[in-house]
Amino acid sequence: MRVLILNADYPRFLTWLYRRTPDLAGAAYATQMAARNASLFGVADFYSRNFAAAGHVAADIHVNNPWMRAAWAREHGLAFEQPPEPGNEAQRRAIPGSLQRMIAPFKPILRPLARKVGLSPRLDAQAEEILLAQIEDFKPDLVLNQDVFHVDARLARRIKGLGRPTLIGQVGIVPSRGEDWSAYDLMISQLLRVVESFRGVGVRSEVVHLAFEPEILERLPPAPERSIDISFVGAVSADHQQRVAQLEAVARKYDLKLYGSGLQNLPASSPLHRCYQGEVWGVEMYQALRASRLTLNSHIDQAGREAGNARLFEATGAGTFLLTDFKDNLHTLFDIGSEVAAWHTADDCLTLIDRYLGNEDERCAIAAAGQARTLSTHTFRRRIEDILRFVS
CATH class of the missing domain: 3.40.50.2000 (Glycogen Phosphorylase B;)
Structure with a gap:
Protein backbone atom coordinates (compact mmCIF):
# COMPACT_ATOMS: atom_id res chain seq x y z
CA MET A 1 0.00 0.00 0.00
CA ARG A 2 1.12 3.55 -0.76
CA VAL A 3 0.64 5.88 2.22
CA LEU A 4 0.91 9.66 2.13
CA ILE A 5 1.02 11.77 5.31
CA LEU A 6 -0.01 15.43 5.09
CA ASN A 7 1.20 17.71 7.86
CA ALA A 8 1.77 21.38 8.63
CA ASP A 9 4.35 23.17 10.76
CA TYR A 10 4.21 26.19 13.05
CA PRO A 11 5.41 29.28 11.13
CA ARG A 12 7.75 30.11 14.03
CA PHE A 13 9.37 26.69 13.72
CA LEU A 14 9.83 27.13 9.97
CA THR A 15 11.49 30.50 10.51
CA TRP A 16 13.83 28.92 13.07
CA LEU A 17 14.63 25.95 10.82
CA TYR A 18 15.50 28.00 7.74
CA ARG A 19 17.34 30.77 9.52
CA ARG A 20 19.73 28.30 11.16
CA THR A 21 20.67 26.96 7.70
CA PRO A 22 20.76 30.05 5.44
CA ASP A 23 20.99 28.16 2.11
CA LEU A 24 18.29 25.62 2.92
CA ALA A 25 15.40 27.59 1.37
CA GLY A 26 16.93 27.25 -2.10
CA ALA A 27 18.05 23.63 -1.71
CA ALA A 28 16.60 20.56 -3.40
CA TYR A 29 13.32 19.18 -2.11
CA ALA A 30 14.96 16.03 -0.70
CA THR A 31 17.60 18.13 1.10
CA GLN A 32 14.94 20.28 2.73
CA MET A 33 12.91 17.23 3.74
CA ALA A 34 16.00 15.62 5.29
CA ALA A 35 16.72 18.78 7.30
CA ARG A 36 13.10 19.00 8.42
CA ASN A 37 13.11 15.40 9.63
CA ALA A 38 16.54 15.71 11.29
CA SER A 39 15.13 18.46 13.53
CA LEU A 40 12.97 15.79 15.24
CA PHE A 41 10.26 18.41 15.74
CA GLY A 42 6.65 17.25 16.01
CA VAL A 43 6.02 13.95 14.28
CA ALA A 44 8.86 14.53 11.75
CA ASP A 45 8.89 11.38 9.59
CA PHE A 46 7.79 9.07 12.39
CA TYR A 47 4.54 7.97 10.75
CA SER A 48 6.06 7.43 7.32
CA ARG A 49 9.11 5.54 8.58
CA ASN A 50 6.90 3.19 10.58
CA PHE A 51 4.50 2.61 7.71
CA ALA A 52 7.59 1.78 5.65
CA ALA A 53 8.88 -0.57 8.37
CA ALA A 54 5.52 -2.37 8.15
CA GLY A 55 6.10 -3.01 4.44
CA HIS A 56 4.34 -0.04 2.85
CA VAL A 57 5.61 2.76 0.62
CA ALA A 58 5.21 6.01 2.56
CA ALA A 59 6.03 9.70 2.15
CA ASP A 60 5.35 13.05 3.81
CA ILE A 61 4.21 16.42 2.50
CA HIS A 62 4.45 19.52 4.71
CA VAL A 63 1.61 21.43 3.14
CA ASN A 64 2.37 24.92 4.50
CA ASN A 65 6.12 24.92 3.82
CA PRO A 66 6.51 27.37 0.89
CA TRP A 67 10.21 26.59 0.28
CA MET A 68 9.66 22.84 0.02
CA ARG A 69 6.64 23.49 -2.19
CA ALA A 70 8.68 25.75 -4.49
CA ALA A 71 11.49 23.19 -4.71
CA TRP A 72 9.07 20.40 -5.66
CA ALA A 73 7.37 22.58 -8.26
CA ARG A 74 10.73 23.63 -9.72
CA GLU A 75 11.92 20.02 -9.95
CA HIS A 76 8.67 18.95 -11.65
CA GLY A 77 8.41 21.79 -14.15
CA LEU A 78 5.45 23.54 -12.53
CA ALA A 79 4.92 27.27 -12.33
CA PHE A 80 5.30 28.72 -8.84
CA GLU A 81 5.61 32.03 -7.11
CA GLN A 82 8.97 32.54 -5.43
CA PRO A 83 8.36 32.50 -1.65
CA PRO A 84 9.79 35.27 0.55
CA GLU A 85 12.99 34.83 2.47
CA PRO A 86 12.48 32.90 5.74
CA GLY A 87 11.39 35.28 8.46
CA ASN A 88 9.99 37.83 6.00
CA GLU A 89 6.61 36.17 5.55
CA ALA A 90 3.59 38.40 5.99
CA GLN A 91 2.46 38.19 9.60
CA ARG A 92 -1.16 38.32 10.66
CA ARG A 93 -2.01 41.06 13.09
CA ALA A 94 -1.87 39.63 16.61
CA ILE A 95 -5.11 39.54 18.59
CA PRO A 96 -4.65 41.14 22.04
CA GLY A 97 -4.33 38.62 24.87
CA SER A 98 -7.37 39.99 26.73
CA LEU A 99 -9.56 39.48 23.65
CA GLN A 100 -8.13 36.00 23.09
CA ARG A 101 -9.16 35.02 26.62
CA MET A 102 -12.69 36.32 26.01
CA ILE A 103 -13.24 34.42 22.75
CA ALA A 104 -11.47 31.16 23.72
CA PRO A 105 -14.69 29.34 24.83
CA PHE A 106 -16.43 30.22 21.56
CA LYS A 107 -13.76 29.05 19.11
CA PRO A 108 -15.69 25.98 17.80
CA ILE A 109 -18.49 28.34 16.78
CA LEU A 110 -16.22 31.10 15.45
CA ARG A 111 -13.87 28.93 13.35
CA PRO A 112 -16.08 28.83 10.21
CA LEU A 113 -16.44 32.64 10.35
CA ALA A 114 -12.68 33.05 10.88
CA ARG A 115 -12.04 30.96 7.77
CA LYS A 116 -14.43 33.05 5.69
CA VAL A 117 -12.77 36.34 6.66
CA GLY A 118 -9.22 35.02 6.27
CA LEU A 119 -8.20 34.68 9.92
CA SER A 120 -7.84 30.89 9.84
CA PRO A 121 -4.85 29.15 8.20
CA ARG A 122 -5.49 27.96 4.67
CA LEU A 123 -3.61 27.31 1.44
CA ASP A 124 -3.83 29.74 -1.44
CA ALA A 125 -4.91 28.58 -4.90
CA GLN A 126 -1.37 27.94 -6.18
CA ALA A 127 -0.40 26.00 -3.05
CA GLU A 128 -3.50 23.84 -3.45
CA GLU A 129 -2.71 23.05 -7.08
CA ILE A 130 0.88 22.09 -6.26
CA LEU A 131 -0.32 19.90 -3.39
CA LEU A 132 -2.82 18.15 -5.68
CA ALA A 133 -0.02 17.62 -8.22
CA GLN A 134 2.15 16.08 -5.50
CA ILE A 135 -0.67 13.74 -4.53
CA GLU A 136 -1.34 12.76 -8.13
CA ASP A 137 2.36 12.08 -8.62
CA PHE A 138 2.58 9.82 -5.56
CA LYS A 139 -0.72 7.98 -6.26
CA PRO A 140 -1.53 7.07 -2.66
CA ASP A 141 -3.85 4.31 -1.58
CA LEU A 142 -4.18 5.95 1.84
CA VAL A 143 -3.88 9.62 2.81
CA LEU A 144 -3.46 10.57 6.48
CA ASN A 145 -4.26 14.27 6.84
CA GLN A 146 -2.94 15.66 10.11
CA ASP A 147 -3.99 19.25 9.44
CA VAL A 148 -7.70 19.65 8.71
CA PHE A 149 -7.32 23.45 8.74
CA HIS A 150 -4.82 24.00 5.92
CA VAL A 151 -6.27 20.96 4.15
CA ASP A 152 -9.90 21.77 4.84
CA ALA A 153 -13.01 19.73 4.06
CA ARG A 154 -13.40 21.31 0.63
CA LEU A 155 -9.80 20.45 -0.33
CA ALA A 156 -10.21 16.98 1.17
CA ARG A 157 -13.02 16.34 -1.33
CA ARG A 158 -10.69 17.28 -4.18
CA ILE A 159 -8.05 14.90 -2.80
CA LYS A 160 -10.65 12.15 -2.57
CA GLY A 161 -11.33 12.61 -6.27
CA LEU A 162 -7.73 11.75 -7.16
CA GLY A 163 -8.02 7.99 -7.44
CA ARG A 164 -10.39 7.60 -4.47
CA PRO A 165 -7.73 6.93 -1.79
CA THR A 166 -8.77 5.94 1.70
CA LEU A 167 -8.83 9.29 3.48
CA ILE A 168 -8.14 9.60 7.22
CA GLY A 169 -8.16 12.85 9.17
CA GLN A 170 -6.43 13.37 12.50
CA VAL A 171 -7.50 16.23 14.79
CA GLY A 172 -7.16 16.96 18.50
CA ILE A 173 -9.93 19.53 18.96
CA VAL A 174 -13.69 19.53 18.51
CA PRO A 175 -14.34 20.15 14.79
CA SER A 176 -15.93 23.27 13.39
CA ARG A 177 -19.68 23.20 13.23
CA GLY A 178 -21.33 22.95 9.84
CA GLU A 179 -18.35 21.38 8.03
CA ASP A 180 -18.96 18.54 5.56
CA TRP A 181 -16.65 15.71 6.60
CA SER A 182 -18.17 13.13 4.25
CA ALA A 183 -14.99 12.85 2.15
CA TYR A 184 -13.27 11.11 5.06
CA ASP A 185 -13.42 7.37 5.54
CA LEU A 186 -12.18 7.71 9.13
CA MET A 187 -11.43 10.51 11.59
CA ILE A 188 -9.03 9.78 14.45
CA SER A 189 -8.31 11.75 17.61
CA GLN A 190 -6.61 11.28 20.95
CA LEU A 191 -9.74 12.63 22.67
CA LEU A 192 -12.93 10.61 23.00
CA ARG A 193 -15.06 13.76 23.07
CA VAL A 194 -13.74 14.68 19.61
CA VAL A 195 -14.41 11.15 18.37
CA GLU A 196 -17.96 11.32 19.71
CA SER A 197 -18.53 14.70 18.05
CA PHE A 198 -17.64 13.18 14.67
CA ARG A 199 -19.80 10.14 15.30
CA GLY A 200 -22.62 12.52 16.19
CA VAL A 201 -22.60 13.89 12.63
CA GLY A 202 -22.36 10.45 11.03
CA VAL A 203 -18.61 10.23 10.45
CA ARG A 204 -16.75 7.07 11.40
CA SER A 205 -14.25 7.94 14.13
CA GLU A 206 -11.88 6.14 16.50
CA VAL A 207 -9.50 7.00 19.33
CA VAL A 208 -5.82 6.86 18.32
CA HIS A 209 -3.41 8.43 20.78
CA LEU A 210 -0.28 10.42 20.03
CA ALA A 211 3.06 8.68 20.42
CA PHE A 212 6.84 8.69 20.80
CA GLU A 213 9.44 7.44 18.33
CA PRO A 214 12.11 5.31 20.11
CA GLU A 215 14.67 6.06 17.40
CA ILE A 216 14.79 9.62 18.75
Whole structure:
Protein backbone atom coordinates (compact mmCIF):
# COMPACT_ATOMS: atom_id res chain seq x y z
CA MET A 1 0.00 0.00 0.00
CA ARG A 2 1.12 3.55 -0.76
CA VAL A 3 0.64 5.88 2.22
CA LEU A 4 0.91 9.66 2.13
CA ILE A 5 1.02 11.77 5.31
CA LEU A 6 -0.01 15.43 5.09
CA ASN A 7 1.20 17.71 7.86
CA ALA A 8 1.77 21.38 8.63
CA ASP A 9 4.35 23.17 10.76
CA TYR A 10 4.21 26.19 13.05
CA PRO A 11 5.41 29.28 11.13
CA ARG A 12 7.75 30.11 14.03
CA PHE A 13 9.37 26.69 13.72
CA LEU A 14 9.83 27.13 9.97
CA THR A 15 11.49 30.50 10.51
CA TRP A 16 13.83 28.92 13.07
CA LEU A 17 14.63 25.95 10.82
CA TYR A 18 15.50 28.00 7.74
CA ARG A 19 17.34 30.77 9.52
CA ARG A 20 19.73 28.30 11.16
CA THR A 21 20.67 26.96 7.70
CA PRO A 22 20.76 30.05 5.44
CA ASP A 23 20.99 28.16 2.11
CA LEU A 24 18.29 25.62 2.92
CA ALA A 25 15.40 27.59 1.37
CA GLY A 26 16.93 27.25 -2.10
CA ALA A 27 18.05 23.63 -1.71
CA ALA A 28 16.60 20.56 -3.40
CA TYR A 29 13.32 19.18 -2.11
CA ALA A 30 14.96 16.03 -0.70
CA THR A 31 17.60 18.13 1.10
CA GLN A 32 14.94 20.28 2.73
CA MET A 33 12.91 17.23 3.74
CA ALA A 34 16.00 15.62 5.29
CA ALA A 35 16.72 18.78 7.30
CA ARG A 36 13.10 19.00 8.42
CA ASN A 37 13.11 15.40 9.63
CA ALA A 38 16.54 15.71 11.29
CA SER A 39 15.13 18.46 13.53
CA LEU A 40 12.97 15.79 15.24
CA PHE A 41 10.26 18.41 15.74
CA GLY A 42 6.65 17.25 16.01
CA VAL A 43 6.02 13.95 14.28
CA ALA A 44 8.86 14.53 11.75
CA ASP A 45 8.89 11.38 9.59
CA PHE A 46 7.79 9.07 12.39
CA TYR A 47 4.54 7.97 10.75
CA SER A 48 6.06 7.43 7.32
CA ARG A 49 9.11 5.54 8.58
CA ASN A 50 6.90 3.19 10.58
CA PHE A 51 4.50 2.61 7.71
CA ALA A 52 7.59 1.78 5.65
CA ALA A 53 8.88 -0.57 8.37
CA ALA A 54 5.52 -2.37 8.15
CA GLY A 55 6.10 -3.01 4.44
CA HIS A 56 4.34 -0.04 2.85
CA VAL A 57 5.61 2.76 0.62
CA ALA A 58 5.21 6.01 2.56
CA ALA A 59 6.03 9.70 2.15
CA ASP A 60 5.35 13.05 3.81
CA ILE A 61 4.21 16.42 2.50
CA HIS A 62 4.45 19.52 4.71
CA VAL A 63 1.61 21.43 3.14
CA ASN A 64 2.37 24.92 4.50
CA ASN A 65 6.12 24.92 3.82
CA PRO A 66 6.51 27.37 0.89
CA TRP A 67 10.21 26.59 0.28
CA MET A 68 9.66 22.84 0.02
CA ARG A 69 6.64 23.49 -2.19
CA ALA A 70 8.68 25.75 -4.49
CA ALA A 71 11.49 23.19 -4.71
CA TRP A 72 9.07 20.40 -5.66
CA ALA A 73 7.37 22.58 -8.26
CA ARG A 74 10.73 23.63 -9.72
CA GLU A 75 11.92 20.02 -9.95
CA HIS A 76 8.67 18.95 -11.65
CA GLY A 77 8.41 21.79 -14.15
CA LEU A 78 5.45 23.54 -12.53
CA ALA A 79 4.92 27.27 -12.33
CA PHE A 80 5.30 28.72 -8.84
CA GLU A 81 5.61 32.03 -7.11
CA GLN A 82 8.97 32.54 -5.43
CA PRO A 83 8.36 32.50 -1.65
CA PRO A 84 9.79 35.27 0.55
CA GLU A 85 12.99 34.83 2.47
CA PRO A 86 12.48 32.90 5.74
CA GLY A 87 11.39 35.28 8.46
CA ASN A 88 9.99 37.83 6.00
CA GLU A 89 6.61 36.17 5.55
CA ALA A 90 3.59 38.40 5.99
CA GLN A 91 2.46 38.19 9.60
CA ARG A 92 -1.16 38.32 10.66
CA ARG A 93 -2.01 41.06 13.09
CA ALA A 94 -1.87 39.63 16.61
CA ILE A 95 -5.11 39.54 18.59
CA PRO A 96 -4.65 41.14 22.04
CA GLY A 97 -4.33 38.62 24.87
CA SER A 98 -7.37 39.99 26.73
CA LEU A 99 -9.56 39.48 23.65
CA GLN A 100 -8.13 36.00 23.09
CA ARG A 101 -9.16 35.02 26.62
CA MET A 102 -12.69 36.32 26.01
CA ILE A 103 -13.24 34.42 22.75
CA ALA A 104 -11.47 31.16 23.72
CA PRO A 105 -14.69 29.34 24.83
CA PHE A 106 -16.43 30.22 21.56
CA LYS A 107 -13.76 29.05 19.11
CA PRO A 108 -15.69 25.98 17.80
CA ILE A 109 -18.49 28.34 16.78
CA LEU A 110 -16.22 31.10 15.45
CA ARG A 111 -13.87 28.93 13.35
CA PRO A 112 -16.08 28.83 10.21
CA LEU A 113 -16.44 32.64 10.35
CA ALA A 114 -12.68 33.05 10.88
CA ARG A 115 -12.04 30.96 7.77
CA LYS A 116 -14.43 33.05 5.69
CA VAL A 117 -12.77 36.34 6.66
CA GLY A 118 -9.22 35.02 6.27
CA LEU A 119 -8.20 34.68 9.92
CA SER A 120 -7.84 30.89 9.84
CA PRO A 121 -4.85 29.15 8.20
CA ARG A 122 -5.49 27.96 4.67
CA LEU A 123 -3.61 27.31 1.44
CA ASP A 124 -3.83 29.74 -1.44
CA ALA A 125 -4.91 28.58 -4.90
CA GLN A 126 -1.37 27.94 -6.18
CA ALA A 127 -0.40 26.00 -3.05
CA GLU A 128 -3.50 23.84 -3.45
CA GLU A 129 -2.71 23.05 -7.08
CA ILE A 130 0.88 22.09 -6.26
CA LEU A 131 -0.32 19.90 -3.39
CA LEU A 132 -2.82 18.15 -5.68
CA ALA A 133 -0.02 17.62 -8.22
CA GLN A 134 2.15 16.08 -5.50
CA ILE A 135 -0.67 13.74 -4.53
CA GLU A 136 -1.34 12.76 -8.13
CA ASP A 137 2.36 12.08 -8.62
CA PHE A 138 2.58 9.82 -5.56
CA LYS A 139 -0.72 7.98 -6.26
CA PRO A 140 -1.53 7.07 -2.66
CA ASP A 141 -3.85 4.31 -1.58
CA LEU A 142 -4.18 5.95 1.84
CA VAL A 143 -3.88 9.62 2.81
CA LEU A 144 -3.46 10.57 6.48
CA ASN A 145 -4.26 14.27 6.84
CA GLN A 146 -2.94 15.66 10.11
CA ASP A 147 -3.99 19.25 9.44
CA VAL A 148 -7.70 19.65 8.71
CA PHE A 149 -7.32 23.45 8.74
CA HIS A 150 -4.82 24.00 5.92
CA VAL A 151 -6.27 20.96 4.15
CA ASP A 152 -9.90 21.77 4.84
CA ALA A 153 -13.01 19.73 4.06
CA ARG A 154 -13.40 21.31 0.63
CA LEU A 155 -9.80 20.45 -0.33
CA ALA A 156 -10.21 16.98 1.17
CA ARG A 157 -13.02 16.34 -1.33
CA ARG A 158 -10.69 17.28 -4.18
CA ILE A 159 -8.05 14.90 -2.80
CA LYS A 160 -10.65 12.15 -2.57
CA GLY A 161 -11.33 12.61 -6.27
CA LEU A 162 -7.73 11.75 -7.16
CA GLY A 163 -8.02 7.99 -7.44
CA ARG A 164 -10.39 7.60 -4.47
CA PRO A 165 -7.73 6.93 -1.79
CA THR A 166 -8.77 5.94 1.70
CA LEU A 167 -8.83 9.29 3.48
CA ILE A 168 -8.14 9.60 7.22
CA GLY A 169 -8.16 12.85 9.17
CA GLN A 170 -6.43 13.37 12.50
CA VAL A 171 -7.50 16.23 14.79
CA GLY A 172 -7.16 16.96 18.50
CA ILE A 173 -9.93 19.53 18.96
CA VAL A 174 -13.69 19.53 18.51
CA PRO A 175 -14.34 20.15 14.79
CA SER A 176 -15.93 23.27 13.39
CA ARG A 177 -19.68 23.20 13.23
CA GLY A 178 -21.33 22.95 9.84
CA GLU A 179 -18.35 21.38 8.03
CA ASP A 180 -18.96 18.54 5.56
CA TRP A 181 -16.65 15.71 6.60
CA SER A 182 -18.17 13.13 4.25
CA ALA A 183 -14.99 12.85 2.15
CA TYR A 184 -13.27 11.11 5.06
CA ASP A 185 -13.42 7.37 5.54
CA LEU A 186 -12.18 7.71 9.13
CA MET A 187 -11.43 10.51 11.59
CA ILE A 188 -9.03 9.78 14.45
CA SER A 189 -8.31 11.75 17.61
CA GLN A 190 -6.61 11.28 20.95
CA LEU A 191 -9.74 12.63 22.67
CA LEU A 192 -12.93 10.61 23.00
CA ARG A 193 -15.06 13.76 23.07
CA VAL A 194 -13.74 14.68 19.61
CA VAL A 195 -14.41 11.15 18.37
CA GLU A 196 -17.96 11.32 19.71
CA SER A 197 -18.53 14.70 18.05
CA PHE A 198 -17.64 13.18 14.67
CA ARG A 199 -19.80 10.14 15.30
CA GLY A 200 -22.62 12.52 16.19
CA VAL A 201 -22.60 13.89 12.63
CA GLY A 202 -22.36 10.45 11.03
CA VAL A 203 -18.61 10.23 10.45
CA ARG A 204 -16.75 7.07 11.40
CA SER A 205 -14.25 7.94 14.13
CA GLU A 206 -11.88 6.14 16.50
CA VAL A 207 -9.50 7.00 19.33
CA VAL A 208 -5.82 6.86 18.32
CA HIS A 209 -3.41 8.43 20.78
CA LEU A 210 -0.28 10.42 20.03
CA ALA A 211 3.06 8.68 20.42
CA PHE A 212 6.84 8.69 20.80
CA GLU A 213 9.44 7.44 18.33
CA PRO A 214 12.11 5.31 20.11
CA GLU A 215 14.67 6.06 17.40
CA ILE A 216 14.79 9.62 18.75
CA LEU A 217 16.96 8.32 21.59
CA GLU A 218 19.54 7.10 19.09
CA ARG A 219 19.54 10.37 17.14
CA LEU A 220 19.92 12.75 20.09
CA PRO A 221 23.29 14.02 21.31
CA PRO A 222 24.55 12.64 24.65
CA ALA A 223 22.19 13.36 27.53
CA PRO A 224 23.07 16.57 29.38
CA GLU A 225 23.54 16.82 33.12
CA ARG A 226 20.24 17.21 34.98
CA SER A 227 20.88 20.81 35.95
CA ILE A 228 17.26 22.05 35.80
CA ASP A 229 15.04 21.39 38.80
CA ILE A 230 11.69 22.08 37.10
CA SER A 231 10.89 22.74 33.46
CA PHE A 232 7.85 23.34 31.35
CA VAL A 233 7.82 23.22 27.54
CA GLY A 234 4.81 24.58 25.69
CA ALA A 235 2.64 27.56 24.92
CA VAL A 236 0.91 29.88 27.36
CA SER A 237 -2.13 31.49 25.80
CA ALA A 238 -5.83 32.20 26.18
CA ASP A 239 -6.41 28.52 25.37
CA HIS A 240 -4.32 27.49 28.40
CA GLN A 241 -5.82 29.42 31.31
CA GLN A 242 -5.55 26.52 33.77
CA ARG A 243 -1.97 25.97 32.65
CA VAL A 244 -1.04 29.61 33.19
CA ALA A 245 -2.54 29.67 36.70
CA GLN A 246 -0.70 26.48 37.66
CA LEU A 247 2.64 27.60 36.23
CA GLU A 248 2.38 30.97 37.93
CA ALA A 249 1.82 29.22 41.26
CA VAL A 250 4.94 27.11 40.65
CA ALA A 251 6.98 30.11 39.51
CA ARG A 252 6.24 32.00 42.75
CA LYS A 253 7.88 29.24 44.80
CA TYR A 254 10.44 27.49 42.58
CA ASP A 255 13.08 28.19 39.95
CA LEU A 256 10.90 27.19 37.01
CA LYS A 257 12.46 27.19 33.54
CA LEU A 258 9.81 27.96 30.91
CA TYR A 259 10.38 27.17 27.24
CA GLY A 260 7.79 28.06 24.65
CA SER A 261 5.68 30.88 23.28
CA GLY A 262 2.86 33.21 24.20
CA LEU A 263 4.48 35.27 26.96
CA GLN A 264 3.38 38.43 25.16
CA ASN A 265 -0.23 37.50 25.98
CA LEU A 266 0.41 37.64 29.73
CA PRO A 267 0.31 40.78 31.87
CA ALA A 268 3.66 42.29 32.82
CA SER A 269 3.02 41.28 36.43
CA SER A 270 3.07 37.56 35.63
CA PRO A 271 6.00 35.78 37.33
CA LEU A 272 6.38 33.65 34.20
CA HIS A 273 8.28 36.45 32.44
CA ARG A 274 11.33 35.94 34.66
CA CYS A 275 11.19 32.16 34.02
CA TYR A 276 11.31 32.43 30.26
CA GLN A 277 14.17 30.65 28.49
CA GLY A 278 13.07 31.10 24.87
CA GLU A 279 11.68 28.60 22.39
CA VAL A 280 13.11 25.13 21.83
CA TRP A 281 12.29 22.88 18.89
CA GLY A 282 12.85 19.19 18.32
CA VAL A 283 16.34 18.17 19.41
CA GLU A 284 16.69 21.23 21.66
CA MET A 285 13.35 20.46 23.30
CA TYR A 286 14.34 16.88 24.06
CA GLN A 287 17.65 18.04 25.50
CA ALA A 288 15.83 20.53 27.75
CA LEU A 289 13.58 17.72 28.97
CA ARG A 290 16.55 15.44 29.58
CA ALA A 291 18.29 18.19 31.55
CA SER A 292 15.31 18.43 33.91
CA ARG A 293 14.90 16.60 37.19
CA LEU A 294 11.16 17.14 36.87
CA THR A 295 9.08 18.43 33.99
CA LEU A 296 5.52 19.68 34.21
CA ASN A 297 2.63 19.05 31.84
CA SER A 298 -0.75 20.70 31.58
CA HIS A 299 -3.33 20.12 28.86
CA ILE A 300 -5.06 22.74 26.77
CA ASP A 301 -8.35 23.84 28.34
CA GLN A 302 -10.35 22.30 25.47
CA ALA A 303 -9.12 18.84 26.46
CA GLY A 304 -11.54 18.90 29.37
CA ARG A 305 -11.27 15.78 31.51
CA GLU A 306 -9.13 13.81 29.02
CA ALA A 307 -5.37 13.28 28.82
CA GLY A 308 -3.61 12.82 25.52
CA ASN A 309 -1.25 15.64 24.55
CA ALA A 310 2.13 15.03 22.95
CA ARG A 311 4.16 16.03 26.00
CA LEU A 312 2.94 12.95 27.91
CA PHE A 313 4.85 10.74 25.51
CA GLU A 314 7.74 13.06 24.64
CA ALA A 315 8.70 13.61 28.28
CA THR A 316 8.37 10.00 29.39
CA GLY A 317 9.95 8.72 26.19
CA ALA A 318 12.96 10.94 26.83
CA GLY A 319 13.29 9.42 30.30
CA THR A 320 12.24 12.50 32.28
CA PHE A 321 10.12 12.43 35.44
CA LEU A 322 6.68 13.76 34.43
CA LEU A 323 4.31 15.58 36.76
CA THR A 324 1.11 16.08 34.78
CA ASP A 325 -2.43 17.29 35.39
CA PHE A 326 -4.83 14.57 36.50
CA LYS A 327 -7.38 13.48 33.91
CA ASP A 328 -10.08 10.84 34.12
CA ASN A 329 -8.42 8.60 31.51
CA LEU A 330 -4.80 9.13 32.54
CA HIS A 331 -4.72 5.73 34.25
CA THR A 332 -5.40 4.06 30.88
CA LEU A 333 -2.14 5.51 29.53
CA PHE A 334 0.15 5.35 32.58
CA ASP A 335 0.12 3.91 36.07
CA ILE A 336 -0.28 7.01 38.22
CA GLY A 337 2.25 7.10 41.03
CA SER A 338 4.62 4.54 39.57
CA GLU A 339 5.06 5.69 35.93
CA VAL A 340 4.02 9.35 36.16
CA ALA A 341 2.78 11.61 38.94
CA ALA A 342 -0.41 13.65 38.65
CA TRP A 343 -1.67 16.81 40.34
CA HIS A 344 -5.31 17.81 40.90
CA THR A 345 -4.87 21.43 42.02
CA ALA A 346 -2.10 24.01 42.00
CA ASP A 347 -1.51 23.42 45.73
CA ASP A 348 -1.38 19.68 45.10
CA CYS A 349 1.19 20.31 42.37
CA LEU A 350 3.41 22.25 44.78
CA THR A 351 3.20 19.46 47.36
CA LEU A 352 4.20 16.85 44.77
CA ILE A 353 7.11 18.97 43.57
CA ASP A 354 8.41 19.15 47.16
CA ARG A 355 8.06 15.41 47.51
CA TYR A 356 9.76 14.34 44.32
CA LEU A 357 12.55 16.91 44.25
CA GLY A 358 13.42 15.73 47.75
CA ASN A 359 13.45 12.02 46.86
CA GLU A 360 15.80 11.29 43.99
CA ASP A 361 15.50 7.49 44.16
CA GLU A 362 11.70 7.56 43.91
CA ARG A 363 11.78 10.20 41.19
CA CYS A 364 14.29 8.27 39.09
CA ALA A 365 12.39 5.00 39.51
CA ILE A 366 9.17 6.61 38.28
CA ALA A 367 10.97 8.24 35.35
CA ALA A 368 12.48 4.88 34.33
CA ALA A 369 9.13 3.11 34.61
CA GLY A 370 7.40 5.84 32.62
CA GLN A 371 9.97 5.56 29.86
CA ALA A 372 9.62 1.77 29.77
CA ARG A 373 5.83 2.12 29.44
CA THR A 374 6.09 4.59 26.58
CA LEU A 375 8.73 2.56 24.72
CA SER A 376 6.60 -0.57 24.98
CA THR A 377 3.10 0.84 24.48
CA HIS A 378 3.03 4.40 23.15
CA THR A 379 5.12 4.22 19.99
CA PHE A 380 4.33 5.27 16.43
CA ARG A 381 4.67 1.62 15.39
CA ARG A 382 1.82 0.75 17.75
CA ARG A 383 -0.26 3.66 16.45
CA ILE A 384 0.05 2.69 12.79
CA GLU A 385 -0.95 -0.85 13.75
CA ASP A 386 -4.13 0.65 15.18
CA ILE A 387 -4.72 2.76 12.07
CA LEU A 388 -4.19 -0.18 9.72
CA ARG A 389 -6.54 -2.32 11.79
CA PHE A 390 -9.26 0.32 11.55
CA VAL A 391 -8.68 0.69 7.80
CA SER A 392 -8.87 -3.03 7.18
